[in-house]
Amino acid sequence: MIPYFVALFLLGLPLMWIEWTIGRFGGGFGHSTAPGMFHTLWEKNKFIKYFGVIGIFGPIVIFIYYIYIESWLLGYSFFALFGKYNACTTEQTMSAFLQGYQGLVHNEHFNGIGIAYLFFLLTFLANIVIIYLGISKGIERVCEYGLPILFVFAIIIMVRVLSLGAPDPAKPDWNVVNGLGYLWNPQWSALKDAKVWLAAAGQIFFTLSCGIGVILTYASYLTKNDDVALSGLTASATNEFAEVILGGSIVIPAAFAFFGPVAINEIALGGAFNLGFVTMPLVLQKMAFGNILGFMWFMLLFIAGVTSSISLAQPAVAFLEDEFNLSRKQATLILAIAGFILCQPAIFFLGKGAVDEMDFWGGTFCLVLFATIETILFGWVFGMDKAWTEMHVGSDITIPRIYRFIIKYITPAFLLFILGFWFSQEWIPTILLRNVPAENFWFIIGVRLMLVGFFVVLVFMVWHVWKRRRRAQL
């Protein structure tokens, strides 16, 4: 948790302020996506707008696999309510249930991917309808009702978990307090491990939606005197409340209390899928009113997921609307068709590593690269004096002056360290597909070609828009 908080204050908060400010600044020139905003920040550079393509490409790549995982949450909320996985009482049987649902194996629970595909269609349709309804009628309305429900559900489950004590009287050490200790006891030796710092930075990126391009688009809808300093702080603080205080008091402490100190390490190493779709259903089943709590838990995550996925689609829709003068209906239709086609590899080639591949490029590489570019643009090209003044226009609070130094030097240095470390440790084996099993090789090549093709199409679209604009000026 120590690297997590360091990353929050040196990466997360500065990036929030940077993105809110760039977004509002670019919005003032009629741009709501990164290509136009980057061009506004550095007008003399002809190529900077193409780096902004990452701010549309990245969120869509995340969108196409995220929406499928989001649909599992909807499915599991119904399975919990109707007790479909009640017979699965061990990690092995719950894993088999998940694999059957994903269509990876045929078993007594599922006879193919049909049910998963049905929930995917429902989730995809719900997302498209909300996106079509727009910012105020769709996204704001969902958040207005969805987020308070999410907080109420989370507080109920948190109270239930914190009152568990030691569920098995024969094992008094397997209790919630020790579960909290697993999360909070400082491990000083781990601070020397660079990978721990990278994992913490990655978590901050994902949790605050930094480096994706989504905040830029939302902030572009602000007026010149709307407060970006306070908005950035409020968004970060609310997120930390939900993630650290609510989330941190539910999953790991409950899993520790039911499975003990040895199994919790394996669970933590098993990754988010295992934690979310294997461990949590088992934990919730062991509680009184487990089916109801399970329904609330998965529905809570589904609502949270919907608010994220509609945000991920927003830059692409805004790009089509603003730069191609399309109506909301036309832009949403293009997104729906393209998104639906692009989602298929994530669904049918999940077992071949398609989602992991998309997650690496869209959800890891692009985030860090995009954040590095925008931080350098903001602090060094736009200039710290102008940037600092712009951050405080209409602001109700004054950002501590130390952040002038952090934004200019520490945040870019931190980001360059992450890029450098990954380049030396992971990129070359990843680019050369050294860690890909032979049977998955051509599937991964196919996913990469799809992603490259999509990126090239976006670059061409940006080139076309600027060419048309130049002609109009002549």
Next chain:
Amino acid sequence: MTLAGWIFLVVSWLVILLLFAFSLYRTLRSKDDSR
């Protein structure tokens, strides 16, 4: 849970709660002012 763990938890929760309360208060206040 160790003493260091408790201290870390309490301090972190306090910082987050204070930031959350402060930002919420200022946001609501600025909304009232704009009316």
